[in-house]
Every structure is written in structure tokens, then in C-alpha cells.
Amino acid sequence: MALFDTDVVIVGAGPTGLLLAGDLAARGVACMLVEREFRGSKLSRAFVVHARTLEQLDARGVADELIETGAIFGTMSLFGNLELDMSRLRSRFPFLLCTPQYNTEHVLESRASRLGVEVMRGAEVVGLRQDADGVDVSMRIDGTIHTRRAKFAVGADGVRSVVRDALGVPFLGRSAVESVMLADVRLSRPPAQELALNTGAEGFCFIAPFGDGRYRIIAWDRRRQLPSSAPVTLQEVSDITGRIMGGDLGLHDVHWLTRFHSDERQVPATAWAGCSWRATPRTCIPPRAGRA
Numbered sequence: 001m002a003l004f005d006t007d008v009v010i011v012g013a014g015p016t017g018l019l020l021a022g023d024l025a026a027r028g029v030a031c032m033l034v035e036r037e038f039r040g041s042k043l044s045r046a047f048v049v050h051a052r053t054l055e056q057l058d059a060r061g062v063a064d065e066l067i068e069t070g071a072i073f074g075t076m077s078l079f080g081n082l083e084l085d086m087s088r089l090r091s092r093f094p095f096l097l098c099t100p101q102y103n104t105e106h107v108l109e110s111r112a113s114r115l116g117v118e119v120m121r122g123a124e125v126v127g128l129r130q131d132a133d134g135v136d137v138s139m140r141i142d143g144t145i146h147t148r149r150a151k152f153a154v155g156a157d158g159v160r161s162v163v164r165d166a167l168g169v170p171f172l173g174r175s176a177v178e179s180v181m182l183a184d185v186r187l188s189r190p191p192a193q194e195l196a197l198n199t200g201a202e203g204f205c206f207i208a209p210f211g212d213g214r215y216r217i218i219a220w221d222r223r224r225q226l227p228s229s230a231p232v233t234l235q236e237v238s239d240i241t242g243r244i245m246g247g248d249l250g251l252h253d254v255h256w257l258t259r260f261h262s263d264e265r266q267v268p269a270t271a272w273a274g275c276s277w278r279a280t281p282r283t284c285i286p287p288r289a290g291r292a
Contacts, residue, residue, distance in 0.1 A: 006032040006118070009137045009150040011125045011163050013037075015046075015101065017156030018108035022060065025115035032148060033117055034139060036124035044100035045182060045260065047208060047216050051086070054093040057107075063093070066107045070099025071211030077193035080246075096195065098208045098216075128153055128166040159263070173265030179225045182258050183217045183237045188250025190215070198244050205244035214255060217241055232257040 008024055010017045013035035021031045049057075049066065057063040074095045076084040087094045113119060126145065127138040135153045139146055155163025164171060190209075197206045206218040221240040238251045 004134060004150055005148045006030045006150050008032070008152045008154060009034060009135075009148055010154045010156055011137070012155070012157035012161075013105070013109065013119065013121070014156060014158065015104055015108060017154070018105060018112055019060075020154065020156065021117045022108060022112040022115055025112060025117045026060075031112075031117045032150070033112065033119045034123045034125055034137070034148075035119070035121050038122040044102050046101040046104075047098055047210070049097040049099060049104065051089050051091040051093040051095070054097060055091060058092065060111065062107050062111050066099065066104060067093075067097055069103040069107070070097045071209055072097055073195045073208075075193070075195070077191075077196040077198075080198050083193075098195070098210060100210065125157070125162045128163065159265070164267070169267050171265050172268055173263055175261040176264045177220060178261040179220065179228070179230075180260055180262060181217075181219045181221075181232050181237050181240070182256070182260060183219070183232070183234070183251070184210075184214055184255040185217060185234070185237075185251045186213055186253040187215050188252060189248065191245060191249065196245070198246075200244050202243055203240055205241050207241075207245070207249075214253075217251070219244070226259065228259050228261050230259055232259050 007030040010021050010031060010033045013033050017033060017035075021033045024031050049070070054063045054067070057066060072095045074085070074087050076086070076096065078084055086096060089095075109119065120139075120141075123139040123141050123146075125137060125139045129136045129138070134149055134151045137148050137150065137153055139148070153163060155161045155167075157163060159171070161171075191207060194207070194209045194215075198204065201222070203220045203222045205220075206216075208216045210216065217237060219237055219240045221236070224236070224240075234251055234254055234257065237257065238248070241251065242248045
């Protein structure tokens, strides 16, 4: 009889992996969560939590804990002359919650740990190997390769997924918008509506407060399309923000500046052709790869 270190190894300690780990542990499934980063990042691209997400977190008993970390907005200004009123949502959470993703991850990791999930940080998964009974997950820890055996492995490791690569599954799509700038700053002259989106012929800009005096700005300048690796200056963000929002907002005290591209990608259904499906849990096992 095969010996297992755990029932499920989950690769990736982002919101998806953390939520799944907690859900499995709550149902008595032994889980190991593996993450290559030693600690969660204090930089975050994601920062808005919607009503339906809060409803899902509420079902798990952690919505109120997350709400305490951020700022609540019942309305949002759109395109300068429209207002989105979220108070009409038929939900206990008729608003948008602005909070950095690292707060969401902290709440979900605390829940997973309370439920008995083993969280291994600083462990980089480098390979998977399947046999008839389970899967061996190889990981590099402090320069040494270690192996953990489980009944199943789950890939929640993002766009450069080691698990997806091991499965040989393509991730087709394209970059929908390139050279988007992101800035976490303070503003000397905040807009009248703190949560605001505006567009124009020259680009777009979205502004949201974190609730601690800092603002997240996401901006795109149609006239200045640079590679994602190109550095971003405060003046560059300030210039397009002022043009789109109708005036200088006095950006200062920079916490983070970066440039990124927004992708539209999905694993095609045809990638699973020839897989054998098992009922509980439903798992696709391609002939040459580990379980996922």
C-alpha cells in the first residue's frame, strides 16, 4: 500500500490555492500548500473585492475580517458623468471593498492554518511524477531537492504554472492591453469621487483609495506604448492621469511603480482530449503527466 505525506499538494499560495486548501481541510482532507516565496508580497496588483466574492468568503466565515482591512465604497464614478450605485445589489455586501491582495491572502492563509493546512514557503516545485497510485512532487528548498508524495496535486501557480507545463497543457490567448502603468501614491488633490474611472482618446485612468491615505492608480497612455520591462516614472503616470482626469492631482510619496500587460488566456477544451476522467474528485490525468 502506497504511503503518502498528504492527500493533496497544492502548488501556489495565492488566493486560489489558499481558498482551496482551506476548503479541503474543512472537509477533512489533509493538504500541503507549497509556495516558492518565503513571505507574501507587500506589493499588489489586485485590490478590489466584489460583492459576490465577499458572499463566498462570508460562507467561510472570513468576510467581516477582510472588510476590516479596507475601505468600502457604495458608488463609483464612471466616465466623468455617470455614477454606479451598488446599494441596489441584493446582497449583504452592496459595495466594493478596496483592499490590497496581500490582505486577502493573509486572511485566507490564517483560515487555512487554523484548519490544519501545512504551509511550506520557500519551496519551489521543479517537477511532478505520476504512477498508478499518486504523484510525487519534487521541490527545491535551500538548494536541495525534496520530494513529497500525495494522492493528488493541484496547480494554482499562475501564468507560469509548473503544474500546467508538466501536464503539457497550452495556455492560449493574447495580451489584450499592453504597457498599463500601476502606481501606489498619495495625492495632494484627490478627485471629487475617490473611486473613479475615466477614459478619453488618449487612454484611460482608474483611481481607488486604499483607506490609509494611499491611492492606487491604473493608467494607460495610448501614445506611449513601451514594453512591460520598461521603467515607469512618476511624471509619466502623473501626466496621463492629469490629462484623463482633467487636472493635476499632485501625485507624490510613491510606494510602488510598475508596468504590466493584461492578458486574455485560457486552457483550450481540446487540450483535455484523451484524458481519463475519474468521478470523485473529478481529475484529468493525461498519459504523460502528474495529476492536476
